[in-house]
Amino acid sequence: MASPLDIVVVGAGLSGLAAAIQCALSGHRVTVLEGAKELAEIGAGLQLTPNSTRLLEKWAVYQNINGPCEPATCTVYNYKGKVLAHEDGFDKNNRRKYHAPFADCHRVDLQKALAERAEELGVSIELGTRVTAMNLDADGKDGGNAKRARVMTTENGQVFEADLVVGADGLWSTTRSAFSGCKDAPLPTGDLAFRIVLRLEQVEDERLRKMVKEPGVRFWIGPDAHVVAYSMRGGTMYNVVLLVPDDLPESVARIEGSLDEMRGLFEGWDPVLTQLLECVDRVDKWKLMHREELASWISPQYNLVLIGDSCHPMLPYLAQGANSSIEDGAVLGLLLAPPHFTSSSQLPETLELFQQLRKTRGEAIARETFKQRRDFHLRDGPEQQERDELFLRQLGQSLKGAFPSRWTCPEVQPWLYGYDAVKEVETALAQRKSGAGVDMPQL
Numbered sequence: 386m387a388s389p390l391d392i393v394v395v396g397a398g399l400s401g402l403a404a405a406i407q408c409a410l411s412g413h414r415v416t417v418l419e420g421a422k423e424l425a426e427i428g429a430g431l432q433l434t435p436n437s438t439r440l441l442e443k444w445a446v447y448q449n450i451n452g453p454c455e456p457a458t459c460t461v462y463n464y465k466g467k468v469l470a471h472e473d474g475f476d477k478n479n480r481r482k483y484h485a486p487f488a489d490c491h492r493v494d495l496q497k498a499l500a501e502r503a504e505e506l507g508v509s510i511e512l513g514t515r516v517t518a519m520n521l522d523a524d525g526k527d528g529g530n531a532k533r534a535r536v537m538t539t540e541n542g543q544v545f546e547a548d549l550v551v552g553a554d555g556l557w558s559t560t561r562s563a564f565s566g567c568k569d570a571p572l573p574t575g576d577l578a579f580r581i582v583l584r585l586e587q588v589e590d591e592r593l594r595k596m597v598k599e600p601g602v603r604f605w606i607g608p609d610a611h612v613v614a615y616s617m618r619g620g621t622m623y624n625v626v627l628l629v630p631d632d633l634p635e636s637v638a639r640i641e642g643s644l645d646e647m648r649g650l651f652e653g654w655d656p657v658l659t660q661l662l663e664c665v666d667r668v669d670k671w672k673l674m675h676r677e678e679l680a681s682w683i684s685p686q687y688n689l690v691l692i693g694d695s696c697h698p699m700l701p702y703l704a705q706g707a708n709s710s711i712e713d714g715a716v717l718g719l720l721l722a723p724p725h726f727t728s729s730s731q732l733p734e735t736l737e738l739f740q741q742l743r744k745t746r747g748e749a750i751a752r753e754t755f756k757q758r759r760d761f762h763l764r765d766g767p768e769q770q771e772r773d774e775l776f777l778r779q780l781g782q783s784l785k786g787a788f789p790s791r792w793t794c795p796e797v798q799p800w801l802y803g804y805d806a807v808k809e810v811e812t813a814l815a816q817r818k819s820g821a822g823v824d825m826p827q828l
């Protein structure tokens with residue numbers, strides 16, 4: 386790259402590190418500012434779907450994740466334990482259809498593998514560096530017209546200058562507020578998650594131990610609630626998330642949960658699940674939040690772009706928050722690569738194209754997560770019976786048409802998992818070069 390950009394990424398989460406990697410591969414000088422003092426175990430398990438694992442493989446990151454588990458089965462039970470949907474060979478089917486794995490891992494293992502790769506590519510990751518303010522109207526380099534951004538931090542009071550700031554600071558984004566000029570706080574979705582990580586040694590029952598050791602994805606769906614469970618770290622850990630109506634006070638986003646309360650909420654559910662919950666010795670309670678859609682993800686000065694949860698947070702019901710954030714980082718970095726990108730003067734058209742490709746998809750996925758909630762959380766009654774009949778009519782057969790679990794739905798799954806960021810960028814650039822309009826992403 387003859388004139389590399391100075392890029393400052395705010396946040397060393399999954400979107401920020403993905404953007405850092407692809408921007409460094411495109412030849413830019415990248416600094417990542419992270420408020421946390423270390424990349425610690427925040428959150429728990431993550432399901433990685435082929436739309437992001439194909440990027441992680443391309444970046445040589447996937448290979449360095451600690452013990453990803455590819456689930457051999459995907460099963461939906463009703464809350465009493467009756468099988469509503471089941472797919473054998475889920476791992477192989479994903480690889481065959483999408484040429485990339487579906488895999489479950491611990492969030493911190495992915496974050497560390499991404500950070501390692503970014504540093505190998507020359508990215509500087511500044512931990513303990515919380516961004517507090519930004520000036521998007523600093524003077525251009527060498528008196529040029531483009532406005533540079535100045536990013537202010539606390540702790541040591543350092544100021545960083547950049548041609549482009551990437552706001553990847555998550556749900557509680559400071560860059561989003563600096564950019565929109567108002568503090569629009571995240572909104573409650575009405576649900577919360579009890580997050581549980583079980584170590585194999587906590588589980589004594591042989592049948593349950595087999596569930597941990599032999600990876601499969603399991604859902605239990607019931608009135609106003611559902612549960613998802615899967616193995617990680619080579620089958621030595623089990624991640625369980627219980628999704629229920631939110632009863633946390635408005636001001637509380639996360640607290641340690643009560644085991645009795647948690648077990649009480651699932652009384653009368655499938656005995657396999659309730660037995661599993663007996664093994665739990667600690668649970669965290671997370672309010673699930675989202676945000677209003679923004680009019681734009683890019684600043685009028687074309688020196689700030691938002692990605693990931695800062696601009697399209699969603700319910701975790703399709704496991705797409707991180708996966709779609711990784712797509713964002715890849716598309717951004719690929720659009721900033723030579724030969725099509727050679728100078729900062731191309732930032733306006735490049736960021737407009739980024740927004741055109743990513744905003745529609747990110748927001749559509751977020752809306753789809755709410756549809757999955759509706760289908761999974763039906764109360765007992767005619768709608769639930771109709772849904773279960775739709776499930777059961779296709780049990781043991783190859784699925785056709787819209788299906789209540791989007792995890793295997795033949796209409797939604799290809800749209801989510803089949804997305805190829807590299808192809809998307811190549812096609813858009815070819816269309817732009819030929820003078821034809823760029824197609825909007827398929828919905």
Ligand SMILES: Cc1cc2nc3c(=O)[nH]c(=O)nc-3n(C[C@H](O)[C@H](O)[C@H](O)COP(=O)(O)OP(=O)(O)OC[C@H]3O[C@@H](n4cnc5c(N)ncnc54)[C@H](O)[C@@H]3O)c2cc1C
Pocket residue numbers: 395396397398399400401418419420421428430431432433514515516517553554555556557558559578580626671673692693694695701703704705706707708709710
């Ligand atoms: C219960 C639950 C289960 C989930 N399961 C899945 C799943 O299976 N699959 C999936 O794809 N997604 C899942 N998600 C969603 C996923 O975790 C998020 O969408 C994803 O982490 C978003 O990545 P991000 O980089 O945008 O933000 P984050 O991961 O939140 O990272 C933001 C980073 O910015 C830093 N930061 C914040 N403010 C500042 C500042 N001012 N200065 C410097 N640094 C700052 C933070 O410390 C953090 O490191 C789940 C979410 C929940 C709640």
